[in-house]
Amino acid sequence: MEIRIEHLYKKYGGQEVLRDVSFRIPAGMYGLLGSNGAGKTSFMRILATISEPTAGAVTINDMDIRNKKEIRKIVGYLPQEFSVYPSMKVYAALDYLGILAELPKAVRRQRIDTVLKQVNLESEKNKKFKNLSGGMKRRFGIAQALLNEPEILIADEPTAGLDPEERIRFYNLFSELAKDRIILLSTHIAGDIEAACSRTAVLDHGKVMFEGSIAEMRRLSEGNVYLTEIKPGEINDFKKKYKVIHLQQNGPDILCRFLSDTIPAVTHVLCEPTVEDSYMYLLKQCGEGE
Structure with a gap:
């Protein structure tokens, strides 16, 4: 079949x-x-x-x-x-x-x-x-x-x-x-x-x-998915530097999952990628190639 x-x-x-x-x-x-x-x-x-x-x-x-x-x-x-x-x-x-x-x-x-x-x-x-x-x-x-x-x-x-x-x-x-x-x-x-x-x-x-x-x-975005905490007032500047996948309120701060091709210039945790991460990574690559 x-x-x-x-x-x-x-x-x-x-x-x-x-x-x-x-x-x-x-x-x-x-x-x-x-x-x-x-x-x-x-x-x-x-x-x-x-x-x-x-x-x-x-x-x-x-x-x-x-x-x-x-x-x-x-x-x-x-x-x-x-x-x-x-x-x-x-x-x-x-x-x-x-x-x-x-x-x-x-x-x-x-x-x-x-x-x-x-x-x-x-x-x-x-x-x-x-x-x-x-x-x-x-x-x-x-x-x-x-x-x-x-x-x-x-x-x-x-x-x-x-x-x-x-x-x-x-x-x-x-x-x-x-x-x-x-x-x-x-x-x-x-x-x-x-x-x-x-x-x-x-x-x-x-x-x-x-x-x-x-x-x-999943492996497409391996080594490119990170998690960090940022202040609410930092969101716009952060989005200019990195491809943000999603944001989640974490007390007074924002928990941010994002993509980066290089080691981020913020305190971060490297994450296991998901299909959503890799999908966003693909779209990011496509956008950069246009």
């Missing part, structure tokens, strides 16, 4: 949003990391056969991406923005989507019951879609993506709008599902990738800046 991407390009008018993208996605949980506008959604829409590449090749389980009918039989897709007819009830909406997916009636009923349980929407099945909370709508979106038992699940910002408990629940669900399929999820939250995925790719301005294991990703 594998998705293979080779020299993929995508243009909208004169704007190039994907540039010579090449890598492979194996079975398991795979993370696509990048800021808004990095090209993640364009990339995932191509894999879901909603958009066509300008150039390059994509194969899913050795099937060409242009074979849309067959690809859609094995792919489930959760876009960033998802909706159905507002007045449809949850169960009826899933049944309608199952009909469009050409699932037999008996199979639809069984699958709807299963996915409603998986996403914890059993008690809401008779509620109209327009009356669902934002988090419930996101859960519905995940349910519809799982309806056809896809071999490939593509999820664009799947936990947007979910509270921390729901996010943990869904990453646990995705991890369980990933045992026998590919789950590709995109996010701008590095911690989610680190917690859930075994491999990741980083997109920036349509180009792949990194592809590899989570352990390899």
Whole structure:
């Protein structure tokens, strides 16, 4: 089971949003990391056969991406923005989507019951879609993506709008599902990738800046991540000298985690890097190279 991407390009008018993208996605949980506008959604829409590449090749389980009918039989897709007819009830909406997916009636009923349980929407099945909370709508979106038992699940910002408990629940669900399929999820939250995925790719301005294991990703910023304490009035000057990852109040002072290519001219502690550290380090390197 594998998705293979080779020299993929995508243009909208004169704007190039994907540039010579090449890598492979194996079975398991795979993370696509990048800021808004990095090209993640364009990339995932191509894999879901909603958009066509300008150039390059994509194969899913050795099937060409242009074979849309067959690809859609094995792919489930959760876009960033998802909706159905507002007045449809949850169960009826899933049944309608199952009909469009050409699932037999008996199979639809069984699958709807299963996915409603998986996403914890059993008690809401008779509620109209327009009356669902934002988090419930996101859960519905995940349910519809799982309806056809896809071999490939593509999820664009799947936990947007979910509270921390729901996010943990869904990453646990995705991890369980990933045992026998590919789950590709995109996010701008590095911690989610680190917690859930075994491999990741980083997109920036349509180009792949990194592809590899989570352990390899962490090592990118090894020896460059530091922790120090500064006074609140020193923050602006400190940011001019160093790339600040995050700040945390620590009594009257500020605990500051930051990047530096050289030994800092402040009292500091060298830290074990995280995926977030390395992601920020990559973006810093990209910015300096422009």
